[in-house]
Amino acid sequence: MATKTREGTASAEVDTATRERILLEASRLFRHHGYAATTLREVADAAGIKAGSIYYHFESKEQILGEVLDKGILAVAKAVRERVEALPQGATARKKVAAAIEGHLWGLLHHGDFTSANIRIYGQIPPAAKNRHRKVRRDYADYWDALLDEALQRGELRRDIGATIARLFVIGALNWTVEWYNPQKGSFDDFVEQITTIVFDGTFVKE
Amino acid sequence: MATKTREGTASAEVDTATRERILLEASRLFRHHGYAATTLREVADAAGIKAGSIYYHFESKEQILGEVLDKGILAVAKAVRERVEALPQGATARKKVAAAIEGHLWGLLHHGDFTSANIRIYGQIPPAAKNRHRKVRRDYADYWDALLDEALQRGELRRDIGATIARLFVIGALNWTVEWYNPQKGSFDDFVEQITTIVFDGTFVKE
DNA sequence: GTCTATAAGTGGATAGAC
DNA sequence: GTCTATCCACTTATAGAC
Numbered sequence: 001m002a003t004k005t006r007e008g009t010a011s012a013e014v015d016t017a018t019r020e021r022i023l024l025e026a027s028r029l030f031r032h033h034g035y036a037a038t039t040l041r042e043v044a045d046a047a048g049i050k051a052g053s054i055y056y057h058f059e060s061k062e063q064i065l066g067e068v069l070d071k072g073i074l075a076v077a078k079a080v081r082e083r084v085e086a087l088p089q090g091a092t093a094r095k096k097v098a099a100a101i102e103g104h105l106w107g108l109l110h111h112g113d114f115t116s117a118n119i120r121i122y123g124q125i126p127p128a129a130k131n132r133h134r135k136v137r138r139d140y141a142d143y144w145d146a147l148l149d150e151a152l153q154r155g156e157l158r159r160d161i162g163a164t165i166a167r168l169f170v171i172g173a174l175n176w177t178v179e180w181y182n183p184q185k186g187s188f189d190d191f192v193e194q195i196t197t198i199v200f201d202g203t204f205v206k207e
Numbered sequence: 208m209a210t211k212t213r214e215g216t217a218s219a220e221v222d223t224a225t226r227e228r229i230l231l232e233a234s235r236l237f238r239h240h241g242y243a244a245t246t247l248r249e250v251a252d253a254a255g256i257k258a259g260s261i262y263y264h265f266e267s268k269e270q271i272l273g274e275v276l277d278k279g280i281l282a283v284a285k286a287v288r289e290r291v292e293a294l295p296q297g298a299t300a301r302k303k304v305a306a307a308i309e310g311h312l313w314g315l316l317h318h319g320d321f322t323s324a325n326i327r328i329y330g331q332i333p334p335a336a337k338n339r340h341r342k343v344r345r346d347y348a349d350y351w352d353a354l355l356d357e358a359l360q361r362g363e364l365r366r367d368i369g370a371t372i373a374r375l376f377v378i379g380a381l382n383w384t385v386e387w388y389n390p391q392k393g394s395f396d397d398f399v400e401q402i403t404t405i406v407f408d409g410t411f412v413k414e
Numbered sequence: 415g416t417c418t419a420t421a422a423g424t425g426g427a428t429a430g431a432c
Numbered sequence: 433g434t435c436t437a438t439c440c441a442c443t444t445a446t447a448g449a450c
Contacts, residue, residue, distance in 0.1 A: 031330070032330065032331065033243070033331055034241040034242065034243050034244065034328070034331040035241065035244070036240070036241055036243045036244030037241065037242070037243030037244070037331065094411060094414075097411075116330075120327065120330055120331065121241070123238070123239065123323075123327055123386065124239065124240055124241040124244065124327065151411070155412065156411055156412055157410060157411060157412070158404075158408075158409075158410060158411065158412055160401075160404065161401045161404055161405060161410065162401065165398075165401050165402070165405075166405065166410045168384075168387045169380055169383075169384070169402065169405055170380075170405075170410065172379075172380055172383030172384070172386065172387065173376055173377075173379055173380030173383065175383070176376075176379030176380065176382070176383055177375075177376070177379070179330065179379065180375045180379065186369075191372075194367075194368045194369065194372050195372075195376065197365075197367065197368055198368060198372075198373065198376055198377075198409070199409060199410060199411075200409045200410065200411040201365075201408070201409040201411065201413070202365075202405070202406060202407045202408040202409035203364060203365060203368065203373045203377065203406060203407065204301060204304075204358070204363055204364060204365065204406075204407040204408065205362065205363055205364070205365055206408070206413075207301070
């Protein structure tokens with residue numbers, strides 16, 4: 001991992017560690033109290049520094065927000081791409097989407113503060129921050145659109161529901177699991193299997 | 208509707224009208240900016256009064272929050288109960304759940320500011336407000352649990368997924384539609400039908 | 415790199431006039 | 433019922449010491 005020094009010295013590991021701690025604590029506080037309600041004093045306290053010191057690492061509260069938001073999406077997108085790309089060439093669309101669901105849930109639940117903060121506060125942030133973050137979101141949505149398009153082309157996705165509605169409904173449903181998933185009630189693998197079953201085949205016995 | 212007079216006069220219609228306007232504007236602002244970020248000055252401006260006047264109708268910002276939260280759930284719960292109770296006695300669980308889904312979506316999307324505010328900010332509000340609101344939420348969740356239990360007893364709900372996971376996943380998915388539903392892209396009835404199909408039978412063609 | 419001190423502005427809530 | 437005026441606590445961000 002490249003260190004980010006300002007004067008060319010080689011002592012910047014502590015540098016990035018504090019910076020990461022600020023981002024982690026900020027995401028946790030944004031998640032639970034909202035963006036506006038979170039003060040930089042609270043973030044600083046949680047990170048073990050004083051409020052003024054934050055400005056050595058970040059230019060503003062909004063810059064912290066931007067990095068927290070991006071991290072949430074990028075962590076999920078990375079996990080999804082890795083799993084989909086690990087599949088053999090001729091995999092069915094069903095297998096690809098299953099891999100994407102597992103990756104999405106894994107990324108979501110293993111970076112809970114970043115992902116939950118993103119989901120919870122995206123609708124409430126200043127327009128400027130929203131604009132800066134929009135492309136990261138759009139790219140990830142495009143990835144899912146391509147996956148589902150492929151499933152539609154292959155005749156695996158149902159044709160009696162719109163592909164856009166399917167994507168929005170499924171992604172929304174998956175995202176919301178971070179609000180209620182309880183790792184103490186069964187294994188992650190079982191959880192993924194049940195969610196995948198619901199998404200593919202629904203909740204009711206066939207008529 | 209009983210008017211709420213303080214001195215026994217019969218002129219209180221204006222009274223409740225201003226009160227309702229405050230709640231409506233507050234819900235809209237809570238939805239889009241969050242609870243903490245919304246100032247009572249903004250709420251007052253939007254309602255066409257001055258900030259100090261709010262305290263004639265409410266004791267505090269938190270009291271406004273409490274009423275906004277309750278309204279969101281109660282509007283949805285009412286719509287659901289009405290539709291389920293309108294069904295004939297021996298209706299299948301599938302028909303009952305379909306009626307509940309339609310009621311949930313209708314209530315959700317026709318009181319968008321109250322329901323979206325509830326969904327977005329519930330995780331971010333002061334603990335005291337959360338405690339006061341909890342019972343309203345719990346009662347509605349219990350209603351769904353009973354519906355799905357019945358479906359399970361009748362053998363209509365799948366047995367290979369947990370009923371709790373099914374409820375949490377489905378309710379979460381339905382709730383999130385308020386964040387992306389666009390009434391300009393097709394009728395509400397078509398929308399309900401597609402969502403219901405996904406919930407019952409999933410998104411993929413049967414293997 | 416982190417600290418203290420402070421500037422400049424905004425928040426919820428209250429008092430009392432009308 | 434609504435207004436104006438105000439209290440006092442708290443906010444982001446900056447300046448400069450160490």
